[in-house]
Amino acid sequence: MTLFFFGTLRDRALLETVIGRHVAGIEIRQAWAKGYGTRRVAGEGYPMLRHAAGEDVEGVLFTPLTEAERGAIAFYEEAEYGLSAITVETEAGPVEAQFFDATDKLIASDAPWDFGAWYGADGQGYDRLVALEAAAELMPLAQTVPVERIDDYWPAIMNRARQRATARLSQPVLGEIRQPFHLGEDVVFEAEERPFTGFFAVSRHTLRHRLFSGGMSAPLDRLTVAWGDAVTVLPYDAQRDRVLLIEQFRPGPAARRDPNPWCIEVPAGRIDDDAGVEAALRREALEEAGISLGRLHALPGYYPTPGLVTEHLSAWIGEADLSDTAGGLHGAAGEGEDIRTIVLGVDAAMAALRDGAVNTAPAQLLLLWLMLERPRLRRDWAGILGGD
Numbered sequence: 001m002t003l004f005f006f007g008t009l010r011d012r013a014l015l016e017t018v019i020g021r022h023v024a025g026i027e028i029r030q031a032w033a034k035g036y037g038t039r040r041v042a043g044e045g046y047p048m049l050r051h052a053a054g055e056d057v058e059g060v061l062f063t064p065l066t067e068a069e070r071g072a073i074a075f076y077e078e079a080e081y082g083l084s085a086i087t088v089e090t091e092a093g094p095v096e097a098q099f100f101d102a103t104d105k106l107i108a109s110d111a112p113w114d115f116g117a118w119y120g121a122d123g124q125g126y127d128r129l130v131a132l133e134a135a136a137e138l139m140p141l142a143q144t145v146p147v148e149r150i151d152d153y154w155p156a157i158m159n160r161a162r163q164r165a166t167a168r169l170s171q172p173v174l175g176e177i178r179q180p181f182h183l184g185e186d187v188v189f190e191a192e193e194r195p196f197t198g199f200f201a202v203s204r205h206t207l208r209h210r211l212f213s214g215g216m217s218a219p220l221d222r223l224t225v226a227w228g229d230a231v232t233v234l235p236y237d238a239q240r241d242r243v244l245l246i247e248q249f250r251p252g253p254a255a256r257r258d259p260n261p262w263c264i265e266v267p268a269g270r271i272d273d274d275a276g277v278e279a280a281l282r283r284e285a286l287e288e289a290g291i292s293l294g295r296l297h298a299l300p301g302y303y304p305t306p307g308l309v310t311e312h313l314s315a316w317i318g319e320a321d322l323s324d325t326a327g328g329l330h331g332a333a334g335e336g337e338d339i340r341t342i343v344l345g346v347d348a349a350m351a352a353l354r355d356g357a358v359n360t361a362p363a364q365l366l367l368l369w370l371m372l373e374r375p376r377l378r379r380d381w382a383g384i385l386g387g388d
Contacts, residue, residue, distance in 0.1 A: 001070065004031055004088050004097040006038060006059040007047040008131050009073075010115055013123075015062065017135045018076045019069045023062075031088040031095065033057040039108040045127030045274060047113035048102035058115070061090065061097060075142040076135065079150040080105050129165035134158055137201065140194065156199050159228030159272050163310065166229065173300075179212070186210035190219060200227035226310040231281040232268040234366035235291055235320035236346075238382035242322040243349050243370065244289055245342045245363060248331070264342070264358045266366055268313075277314050285318060289341050290330045294319035295381060299369050304361055315366060317373060319381050346370065 009015050016023050037052030049057065064070040081100035088095055102108070118127050137157050138150070145153065174180060191206040203224050208216045235244040246265050254261035269284035271277060278296065285293050299315040320326075322343050331337025344352075352358050353367050370377075378384040 002061055002063045002095065002097045003073065004033065004059050004061055004086055004099040006033060006036075006049050006057050006099060007113070007115075008118065008128075009062075009076075010060050011119065011128065011131075014128075014131055014135055017132060018139055019064070019072050020139070021069075027062060029061040029090055031059055031061045031090045031097070033059060033086060033088050033099075038113040040111040040113040041102070042107040042109040043273065044106075045118065045130060048106055048108050049099060050108060059088070059099075061088070061095060072139065072142060075147055075150075076139065078147050079154070124169065126165055126169060129168055130158070130161045133161035133164045137161065137194070137197065141197065153197065155272065156201070156227065157197070159270060160201060160226045160310075162271065162274070163226065163229045163312070167312070181210055188216070200225055223308065224310055225308055227270070229271050229312045229314070230268055231271060231277055231284065231314050231316065232266050232362040232366065233281040233285055233293070233296075233316040233318045234266045234363075234370060235285060235289065235293065235318050235322065236370060236377065237320050237322035238378045238380075238384065240322055241346050241374075241378070242343055243346055243367070244291065244320060244322055244326065245344070245349065245358070246288055246330075247340045247342060248338060263360050264352070264363055265360045266363045268362060281314075281316055281318065285320075287332055288330055288337070288339050289326075290328060291320050291322075291326060294321075297373060297377060299366070299373075302365075313362060315362065315369065317366065317370060317377065346374065 005015070009018070012023050012028065033049065034056050035051060035053060036049050036057045037055035038047040038057055039050055040046075041048050064073060077100045081102055083098045084101040086097055086099045088097055117125065119125050120128055134157050137160065138153070141150075141153065172178070186209060188208045189205060190208065193204045194201055195204060196202040203226065205222045205224065206219050207222060208219055211217055236242070244267075246267060247262055248265065250261055250263045252261075253263065267281070267284045267288040269280055269288075271280045273279075281296070282293050285291055296319070297317040299317065301312055301314040303309075303312055305311070326343050327341045329338070329340055331339035349358075349367055350371065353364060358364055358367065
């Protein structure tokens with residue numbers, strides 16, 4: 001069975017990740033589908049093939065060597081695609097092949113999909129990195145998870161893939177205090193296992209890292225937990241000098257047996273699609289507090305629990321209208337959220353911070369950041385000079 005790959009599996013590194021072996025150049029032949037065009041799947045970074053008069057789609061032909069390879073490719077594709085016949089053109093003439101045609105689960109957008117843009121300069125395209133990371137986590141499940149259940153795992157896998165791709169493309173801020181170490185040169189992953197994959201993933205790593213004294217450490221056995229990155233935002237009304245906090249029940253403190261497992265927080269949420277950080281924080285402010293944010297002020301992001309958890313939090317202050325009508329009860333009922341909003345003056349919020357009533361780190365950090373940024377935000381957002 002010869003397959004025509006028109007989309008992401010044209011990338012040899014991704015194909016190798018899927019089938020689990022090196023692919024030689026002679027195994028891949030260039031081909032063209034005449035009268036077809038690629039369209040980006042709505043909300044995704046990968047394409048679907050559609051009849052399009054006057055268009056041609058460049059792709060590659062590949063013949064799996066074993067049933068296991070055919071099964072691996074099917075596992076990767078068949079949650080959203082099914083095989084169909086196609087005739088493609090090659091330098092040696094027409095070839096009968098099969099391609100993965102989109103099922104009704106996928107909706108084509110109006111945007112064309114371009115392999116070069118997906119691949120990016122030096123292979124650093126964001127969508128490509130996401131695809132590679134997602135495939136690396138998905139394919140080990142092929143022996144235990146039926147294709148019909150991939151949809152149960154895929155959203156969480158994609159969240160973690162976006163997290164790792166974003167991290168790979170980030171530029172660390174060293175300032176004057178951090179050593180210029182680099183993951184690729186100063187950390188060696190000798191083995192990795194994933195004993196659990198679901199809404200979150202537990203990984204067991206055997207690794208060595210560069211020592212401050214020089215040389216490398218002995219092999220270390222470390223566990224990490226991953227569920228993606230998140231946004232946090234403190235709504236601030238610069239004109240009225242008010243902030244909005246929220247209160248909700250949290251199972252973590254309850255499991256710790258805290259006598260009052262309700263927490264004072266700021267609106268926050270998972271970055272669970274490709275819309276990006278800003279869209280996520282605006283969505284969470286509306287969902288959890290019932291407010292629309294105006295201008296945004298970015299603050300440095302951080303790792304809240306770097307010894308175990310891969311999560312990175314981005315921190316923002318968002319312009320908001322916190323008049324006397326703001327407040328009330330909010331949250332997504334389908335997610336079991338029961339959220340009370342609290343609108344109060346900045347001085348009162350700082351008093352609650354000092355007293356210990358604000359009992360979550362993102363809320364504490366954002367309030368402290370607000371005290372540093374408050375004069376500038378009152379000037380820039382409200383035209384108030386001399387704010388303290």
